[in-house]
Amino acid sequence: MKALPLVVVMVLVASPVLGAAGPADGATHSMAPDETELAQVASPSNETIHVLDIPSSELARSTVEAHHVDLGPSLDFSALGASGQIQTGASIERIESATDDSTRQQLILDELNTIEQRAIALQSAQRSAIERFNADDITARDLLIELARIDAEARALDERRVALREITSETPDFSISSGRLAALERELDTFTGPVRTHAVSVVTGQSDAARFSVRTSETGFVLSVVTDGEYVREAYRADLRNRDQNTVSYEEALDIVAENYPTIYSNRAAQNGTNVISAGDSHRVQINYRDGQLTAYVDSGTGRVFKESQTRPLESITTRDNASGVRDGLALTVDRTYPGGPLRIQLNESETGDPVDANVTIGLEASQESTLLGHTGSDGTIWTVSPSASYTVTVIRGNSAVVLTTSPTPMPYVGENATDTENGTSATVTSTPTESTESTELTGSAGSVSTASRAGPQAPTGGG
Template sequence: MKALPLVVVMLLVASPVLGAVGPTDGSSRSPALDGATHAQVESPSNETIHVLDIPSSELVRSTVEAHHVDLGPSLDFSALRAGGRIQTGASLERIESASDDSTRQQLILDELNGIEQRAIALQSAQRSVIERFNDDNLTARELLIELARIDAEARALNERRVALRDVTSRTSDFSISSGRLAALERELDTFTGPVRTHAVAVMTGEADAARFSVRTSETGVVLSVVADGEYVREAYRADLRDRDQRTVTYEEALDIVAENYPTIYSSRTAQNGTNVISAGDSHRVRINYNYGQLTAYVDTGSGRVFKESQTRPLRSISTTATATGVRDGLALTVDRTYPGGPLRIQLNESETGDPVDANVTIGLEASQESTLLGHTGSDGTLWTVSPSAPYTVTVIKGNSAVVLTADPTPTPTLAANPTDTENDTSPTVTSTPTESIESPGPSRTVPQGAPGDSPTVGSPTVG
């Protein structure tokens, strides 16, 4: 499918909201309290913002856990940052103090080879961390710490890559292929993400405690969090890569992203809304749109989106997949969403509609154990990330209590990923997952064309 003209896409998708068409289970379940009110669920809208996710048939583990400042990892991250700066400084000093141009050039190449080798080692490290988590040899907290460490090292290696590029530009009669440097940057991108970055901020005390959703397959991981008024998500699927082939062009990559994310593509901003950087065995497509930002990586061999990060302001998120319970003068509304998606909890007085501030707990229905989420605040609203299995939300205000049991909605998986078209969110899968809740190369800027126009591609620039 070619990137659709704006007017056509807008006819297909009028406005992006969360949710997907599918039946909801309103059957009676064992409530956490006697007399609990069960969900009265409206039919969700078919207009969705698609996400890269793990099909339920390939899901191994899923969990939602709270994380907070942690002295041990905090010291580790500080040491990683300091060590990276020291090593980069030492490398540059050796290069700058080389006795002759030949030695200087060889030192630059040695350093670049070292970064490339370390990138290969990070691939193995990330795969091992996911496998250990799946085998229950790592907790979700430990998994997040290890992924954050890998993220921190990858960022340090990229800073060294940039420093080597700069010192190369100051070296007479010597150059390194910009394609090689850009391919290395794309490879290091594989190990970084905004959720991992926020996890570091939480553990080092730079950000407040937050609840993180973790979902894994044999070789993939999906992370999400609600933080600083935004829903932040990242996903990586190693099974969607084919490193032996390089057949997808950057124009085709843009078409692939347009097909997979029709709502996002149709609402991209007018100026510099879309940027494509092609290097190595992937294309990075970044889209700034009216409701957030998407960064999608398309594999040049498989032609599939294998990595994604999304950031969306909470104020832009809406859904018609609501569940509502009323009791004891309290009206509890849950704007249901897909596993790991942004879940909104709203508490109001049932008669006046005034917002109510009260503590909220959530627990998996199967376990009957609840965890304190926080309180709804003066606006009666609390945001979190959705579990992957049926859950119960409980609110107690004085002598009043309301309990609501609901299901996650089907995941709006990528439109053009053939194996991801299933919308089954059942927790029963082949690998029996566990669910818990606990405390640069060529770069093209593609402007949005006039209605009915195909996107245009700008002149390439080297980053």
């Protein structure tokens, strides 16, 4: 779909939505959709929210694992933060102490060159981390921590970039191209994301343990997590970039995002719903919509979305595709989703519909091992991120257990991979009581459903 007619306004101050971006950081465009049209738009809850992800043919590895506070990385992040502040402070003090304007100007340029060189080094470090994970030389935990470390350094470098921009404005008869500063900001953006930020919060003990989905290709990755009542994801695809060309305008970038994310775009907010920042070899398009926020980066050479982050409140997420099983008065429902997507597990009394609080485990069907997710709580609900392959959900209450085996739904890809049907839609459900030996064949909405029994339930053991 094409972007609807928009009123373009040049923003001359930092937008509260975009954070620290200032007037020297490139062209910022704030857009508002037609309010009459918005009134006719239905809620996106039951519509497809497309995502940037890795085609099944290019998927190298995928895991879903729980991560928690870790003293070693926690100390490393603390040291990294302190080091960044010290380096920035020392750089600015050295510049301000220059004995003449010529020396001051040269020091500013030297510091800017240093940041640009570090950005190149971070690109290499990120690529190396992905390659080592794909080669099974490091674990998913190691990869996540390395990506989080790169994120933290990139943010520290951007703070130094902003400090240099400010001190440059105070230097007589001297300036740095706003395009150069903005291009550097966009490049540092490549290494940051909300999932990596949350990973830092988890390993440093500022947030509770969480299950992270990690999916990689040869040069890209997708991370996702459920935390604080939200589903958060970020994706980066280096293979969709072409730095040798610069042919896509910011208007075209908005059209590209509108076509790739039609549901999000059609439900954008009437005020400050869309912002576009164009700099260097990419365009950052941020959309605030009724049920979340999208930040998509469009490469100026390929005209493709190569980086994405999305945040969606769990309360806004529903599904039309679920697997369910009923046994011994318990009704277990799994709202199926795509690999790495927001997975909802619901447990109720089958007759009254009242929510049931019980422990829930999940594990890959092929591994025969499960891990404890937690308990469903007073509302009978627990959220996590979906595995990338068939998985088994087990709920035990007293002497009864319900075991449900199902699989992810197809990935709702953006762009050229939108028709890739990565996963099937069949599901098998097994409900296991503690007494009785009868077996019944049923038919469910997600495919073949069966109920069976055995002498007594066996809780799955811990694992990945």
